[in-house]
Amino acid sequence: MATDNPVVSQADAGAIWNRVLEYLRSCVSGEAFDTWLSPTKGRELKGDVIEVEVPTSFFVEWLSQRYAANIKTALAAVCARPLSVSFRPRGQDDIARLHEHRTRSPWKITDSPSYSARSAYRLKPNYTFANFVVGESSRLACAAARSVAERPGVAYNPLFIYGGPGLGKTHLLHAIGNHLLSERGDKAKILYVAAETLFLEFIQAIEKDTRLEFKNKYRCLGLLLLDDVHYLVGKERLQEEIFHIFNHLHNAGSQVVFTSDRPPKEIPTLEERLTSRLGSGLVVDIQPPDLETRIAILHHKAALEGLSLPPEVAHYVASRVKSNVRELEGCLVRISAMSSLAGEPVSLALAEKALKDLLPPEQTPSADAVITKTAEVFGVPAAAIRGPSRTKQLALARQAAMFALRHKLGLSLKEIGTMFGGRDHTTVMHALDKIQSLCTTDPTVASKIERIMSGITGA
Ligand code: ADP
Ligand code: MG
Numbered sequence: 001m002a003t004d005n006p007v008v009s010q011a012d013a014g015a016i017w018n019r020v021l022e023y024l025r026s027c028v029s030g031e032a033f034d035t036w037l038s039p040t041k042g043r044e045l046k047g048d049v050i051e052v053e054v055p056t057s058f059f060v061e062w063l064s065q066r067y068a069a070n071i072k073t074a075l076a077a078v079c080a081r082p083l084s085v086s087f088r089p090r091g092q093d094d095i096a097r098l099h100e101h102r103t104r105s106p107w108k109i110t111d112s113p114s115y116s117a118r119s120a121y122r123l124k125p126n127y128t129f130a131n132f133v134v135g136e137s138s139r140l141a142c143a144a145a146r147s148v149a150e151r152p153g154v155a156y157n158p159l160f161i162y163g164g165p166g167l168g169k170t171h172l173l174h175a176i177g178n179h180l181l182s183e184r185g186d187k188a189k190i191l192y193v194a195a196e197t198l199f200l201e202f203i204q205a206i207e208k209d210t211r212l213e214f215k216n217k218y219r220c221l222g223l224l225l226l227d228d229v230h231y232l233v234g235k236e237r238l239q240e241e242i243f244h245i246f247n248h249l250h251n252a253g254s255q256v257v258f259t260s261d262r263p264p265k266e267i268p269t270l271e272e273r274l275t276s277r278l279g280s281g282l283v284v285d286i287q288p289p290d291l292e293t294r295i296a297i298l299h300h301k302a303a304l305e306g307l308s309l310p311p312e313v314a315h316y317v318a319s320r321v322k323s324n325v326r327e328l329e330g331c332l333v334r335i336s337a338m339s340s341l342a343g344e345p346v347s348l349a350l351a352e353k354a355l356k357d358l359l360p361p362e363q364t365p366s367a368d369a370v371i372t373k374t375a376e377v378f379g380v381p382a383a384a385i386r387g388p389s390r391t392k393q394l395a396l397a398r399q400a401a402m403f404a405l406r407h408k409l410g411l412s413l414k415e416i417g418t419m420f421g422g423r424d425h426t427t428v429m430h431a432l433d434k435i436q437s438l439c440t441t442d443p444t445v446a447s448k449i450e451r452i453m454s455g456i457t458g459a
Contacts, residue, residue: 013050017042023074051086056300058085065443090130122192127174133300135293136251141284149179151222152255156282159257163286167324169259173225180223189222195231202238218245223255230260230267243274291454294318307336313351320359331355365456370408373456374401377448399431404452406432428439
């Protein structure tokens with residue numbers, strides 16, 4: 001392979017990037033590797049540039065800011081010739097598809113076989129694996145879902161996914177269905193159904209005396225995606241019916257995936273034999289995502305909507321909404337609506353205003369806790385931050401503390417000035433502006449601010 005050969009080589013790009021990843025594995029923490037590096041793929045080699053696919057545009061920003069030096073060293077170590085890297089977000093394809101979907105005329109949509117199959121199967125087109133941001137807390141569930149989507153009826157049958165509300169269980173169910181539909185087309189007999197809908201259908205079947213049709217409809221499936229089975233509590237006849245449907249599908253080698261808000265054994269009054277059927281395959285849980293994953297989810301959703309989301313706004317929202325991705329999305333919708341109504345770009349001030357009544361009151365840490373944390377991150381004595389010294393390092397730490405006090409505690413410029421020996425509000429304003437701009441230009445400062453903001457907790 002010559003340096004000046006522009007021929008696109010996928011195999012080479014993949015192999016080189018895998019070697020780079022192997023090298024990087026020993027340079028960064030396991031968690032950072034799994035979150036930011038492991039989801040990347042070497043796609044193309046164009047001359048001296050290796051094109052690497054990443055899940056979202058936020059990864060481009062993050063990897064370029066945080067890992068550029070490590071990646072450069074790794075490339076130099078594993079390649080015989082100098083190569084540079086260019087990141088390409090996979091999300092771009094999704095955005096293109098989304099726009100295409102939106103601009104298509106309605107009759108074209110109904111003409112499309114995959115669209116009609118999708119609606120017949122009740123699958124939501126945007127709930128795909130590509131749109132699911134994987135974090136530590138959802139890694140196992142997502143891997144199991146992928147494996148079932150790739151080889152249905154083989155490995156984990158049934159697959160049972162449980163977890164709290166708004167953590168992506170329904171999303172993963174649809175992702176399995178969408179994947180199989182794209183692989184096998186209309187031949188795949190897939191059906192997504194929420195237990196509540198199944199119950200209504202069952203009642204109707206009893207009323208209209210069409211139970212045989214009901215049975216047949218479910219027994220002929222290749223993949224049954226049954227959502228929210230905790231809803232079956234107390235519905236004994238339906239449980240009985242599902243037990244038989246499940247046995248039939250299982251014997252026929254068809255795949256069944258269940259979700260619930262708790263594990264099978266903790267669903268009260270669920271008939272013993274159904275409980276043991278539900279738990280007879282693989283049972284996996286989904287836990288709330290960590291801060292980095294919440295930020296990545298926000299950036300991914302914003303990119304899909306074409307919304308420009310500054311990093312400090314993503315951080316602000318993600319550090320306030322911790323246990324429910326649906327609520328994270330709700331915040332983004334509010335911010336986006338307020339931004340277009342006010343005709344203003346998204347900023348921290350706009351986000352704070354938009355989410356004022358939506359967010360739970362934050363447990364307020366003390367000003368002392370903010371200053372102590374800042375001192376610790378900057379490696380200076382806390383007392384010196386409040387003092388008069390103007391050395392460069394102390395001045396920066398002081399400005400960072402002012403920034404944190406403003407954005408974490410919402411203190412006024414005057415209050416902050418008083419806290420630092422009666423400095424006036426313009427000095428404080430200058431400090432806030434400076435840190436804000438350093439956050440976008442200086443990754444070291446950005447990372448320190450992030451550590452301060454996420455490291456301070458309420459009393
Ligand atoms: P659940 O079924 O667990 O209550 P959903 O699957 O309905 O939750 O998810 C709620 C919303 O959050 C959906 O819009 C989904 O797309 C989104 N969501 C949840 N987890 C993720 C994730 N890891 N990445 C991207 N979006 C997610
Ligand atoms: Mg759900």
